[in-house]
Amino acid sequence: MEFISDTSTEQEFADIIQELTQDFYYQKPDDVLQFCTNFFQSRLSSQRSFWRGYITETFTSHPTESSPSLTPALVQDPLEAYSSDEEDVFEDEDTFENEMIEFTAPISNRGRRTSVSAESMTPLARGDKDYIQKIIPKTNAQKEQIQAAIRNNFLFRNLDENQHQDIINAMSEKQVLPNEVVIQQGAIGDYFYIVGSGQLDCYINSDQQKVTTYGPGGSFGELALMYDSPRAATIVSVVSGVLWALDRLTFHRIVVEHASHRRQMYESFLAEVPILASLDACERFKVADALEYVCFEEGETVVQQNGFGDNFYLIESGDALVYQTDVDGIQKEVNCLTKGAYFGELALLHDIPRAATVIAQGRLRCATLGKRGFSRLLGPILDILKRNSENYAKVLQTTTI
Numbered sequence: 001m002e003f004i005s006d007t008s009t010e011q012e013f014a015d016i017i018q019e020l021t022q023d024f025y026y027q028k029p030d031d032v033l034q035f036c037t038n039f040f041q042s043r044l045s046s047q048r049s050f051w052r053g054y055i056t057e058t059f060t061s062h063p064t065e066s067s068p069s070l071t072p073a074l075v076q077d078p079l080e081a082y083s084s085d086e087e088d089v090f091e092d093e094d095t096f097e098n099e100m101i102e103f104t105a106p107i108s109n110r111g112r113r114t115s116v117s118a119e120s121m122t123p124l125a126r127g128d129k130d131y132i133q134k135i136i137p138k139t140n141a142q143k144e145q146i147q148a149a150i151r152n153n154f155l156f157r158n159l160d161e162n163q164h165q166d167i168i169n170a171m172s173e174k175q176v177l178p179n180e181v182v183i184q185q186g187a188i189g190d191y192f193y194i195v196g197s198g199q200l201d202c203y204i205n206s207d208q209q210k211v212t213t214y215g216p217g218g219s220f221g222e223l224a225l226m227y228d229s230p231r232a233a234t235i236v237s238v239v240s241g242v243l244w245a246l247d248r249l250t251f252h253r254i255v256v257e258h259a260s261h262r263r264q265m266y267e268s269f270l271a272e273v274p275i276l277a278s279l280d281a282c283e284r285f286k287v288a289d290a291l292e293y294v295c296f297e298e299g300e301t302v303v304q305q306n307g308f309g310d311n312f313y314l315i316e317s318g319d320a321l322v323y324q325t326d327v328d329g330i331q332k333e334v335n336c337l338t339k340g341a342y343f344g345e346l347a348l349l350h351d352i353p354r355a356a357t358v359i360a361q362g363r364l365r366c367a368t369l370g371k372r373g374f375s376r377l378l379g380p381i382l383d384i385l386k387r388n389s390e391n392y393a394k395v396l397q398t399t400t401i
């Protein structure tokens with residue numbers, strides 16, 4: 001299934017033909033040659049997109065942002081904060097034609113994700129007329145199982161109901177046998193998977209350290225498709241089972257295009273958060289993808305002074321009041337945070353108690369991210385901070401909630 005050995009290439013070929021055949025019977029096109037041409041054209045363009053990303057990343061370096069100010073709670077509208085200058089980091093010329101490139105799989109380093117190019121973070125340029133929507137019939141139970149799994153995955157959580165339906169419709173069934181390598185670390189990503197039944201183990205790095213196990217409802221394989229990066233882990237089935245597979249093209253059309261809106265909203269905004277200042281543009285895109293929406297009602301406590309929590313928050317709408325209680329137990333209002341402000345960022349770094357209480361004033365909508373989600377995508381934040389020693393020193397001196 002992946003491009004690693006001859007056997008995998010044959011498997012890849014068999015999978016493509018099977019997908020083409022399935023599509024043919026569902027679409028029943030009048031113009032068979034045109035249908036096949038479109039199918040292969042789409043596959044080729046997905047694959048080229050990957051190579052372009054890989055080459056750009058390997059032979060060029062990313063532009064980085066200048067260090068932002070250390071304003072602890074900036075007041076800026078994330079929607080207005082997007083600057084079109086950021087698009088300078090993207091190249092849209094297709095310079096990759098017929099070159100033969102030897103692929104040496106980069107292996108992830110100390111749990112940190114393999115890097116990606118700025119260009120590969122863009123949605124594939126594809127008009128709707130080129131895209132053939134897949135509808136693979138399923139039972140209600142199967143649909144519910146897929147729905148439940150995608151609802152829990154950070155990439156799908158913010159999609160609307162129609163987009164969920166398109167994903168469910170496009171998923172195809174794949175049987176796995178015991179000890180089958182479903183994903184090989186370092187290979188090109190072709191599918192995102194949801195586990196229907198069975199059990200699969202996930203290993204990373206050359207020492208093949210087992211990092212997790214997936215059971216029914218679990219999902220994996222989204223990262224290579226999302227970031228056009230090599231597979232970050234190896235996934236092996238323990239017992240026979242059934243997977244639901246979403247092809248790269250549908251994944252790009254729905255998930256990547258949706259993500260690009262969020263990235264535009266948050267990119268410049270995240271660049272202003274001191275603790276995230278050492279991230280490059282691509283890494284900030286990843287943070288934007290992983291942000292989760294949370295809502296608090298009037299009077300609800302978001303963070304509690306002296307409490308522990310590993311999330312930081314960006315205010316999307318509404319206001320929040322900040323209170324501190326002194327040694328005599330007297331509580332004072334010390335700040336009012338509004339749309340665009342952030343708080344709790346040091347929780348990504350330290351396990352220190354919160355320095356204040358934050359309470360919603362009216363309905364408060366925030367985007368939030370925790371330390372675990374952050375390091376799963378980008379590796380330990382401390383390592384990232386150390387890239388910029390001046391900023392590192394400043395952040396360590398800063399005490400925020």
Ligand SMILES: Nc1ncnc2c1ncn2[C@@H]1O[C@@H]2COP(=O)(O)O[C@H]2[C@H]1O
Pocket residue numbers: 183189202204211212219220221222223224225230231232233234235376
């Ligand atoms: N710690 C981890 N590091 C890398 N990948 C992981 C980890 N845990 C789970 N995975 C999953 O393993 C998958 C391997 O393929 P992808 O890189 O496409 O997406 C990856 C994630 O879905």
